[in-house]
Amino acid sequence: MPQQRERSPQGTAAGSRIVAAYAAALGRPVLNGTRAKLERQAVELLAQGLPEAWLSDRVREMATRGWSDLVQHAERSTVPVEGQRDESLSGRAGLPKWCRECGEGNPAARVNARFRTLGELGGGEKCPRCHPDRVASVPQPPGSEGL
Structure with a gap:
């Protein structure tokens, strides 16, 4: 807990x-x-x-x-977290990997789903590629796991 x-x-x-x-x-x-x-x-x-x-x-x-x-x-913060590999783009357990195409490129989107939006940072439509509310309801196309 x-x-x-x-x-x-x-x-x-x-x-x-x-x-x-x-x-x-x-x-x-x-x-x-x-x-x-x-x-x-x-x-x-x-x-x-x-x-x-x-x-x-x-x-x-x-x-x-x-x-x-x-x-x-x-x-x-844009400072990389030591020990986290770049390809490990999921910052928290249960959070899908960040697609890097949403959140205006802000690295905070890696660990905070609130920033995984299209358009203005923290506002706008939830990213269909990596926002946890969207990826759970939208099937991912084959071959997109490596994004």
């Missing part, structure tokens, strides 16, 4: 280390509300399979820009 993963000692410790990286880059203590939000988001993203080192690098970027939403920053 996601709630159990969020409360695991390993997830909480990693979340605390990610927040510590944010505070170090910020150069001052993190306010309690922001600390709680970042730690919660870090644990959630770790549970989705993003590496701690990659998330720590993203929070350092955020701190230098004055940002505090790790989920949003991770979704929009």
Whole structure:
């Protein structure tokens, strides 16, 4: 269950280390509300399979820009995730492989179905090639598995 993963000692410790990286880059203590939000988001993203080192690098970027939403920053990041092969375009378990033709090429579409749309990013028609709501209902033509 996601709630159990969020409360695991390993997830909480990693979340605390990610927040510590944010505070170090910020150069001052993190306010309690922001600390709680970042730690919660870090644990959630770790549970989705993003590496701690990659998330720590993203929070350092955020701190230098004055940002505090790790989920949003991770979704929009164009930095490759170490250890993920390029042909492995599915970012989460149960999410079909990203076709790379939707979402205006934004790599966030790899891990977030919300971006798998045609036209304006995050709006418009769901991609018939890789949006989970569409591929489940539309049979894929033979030979399209390698897309």
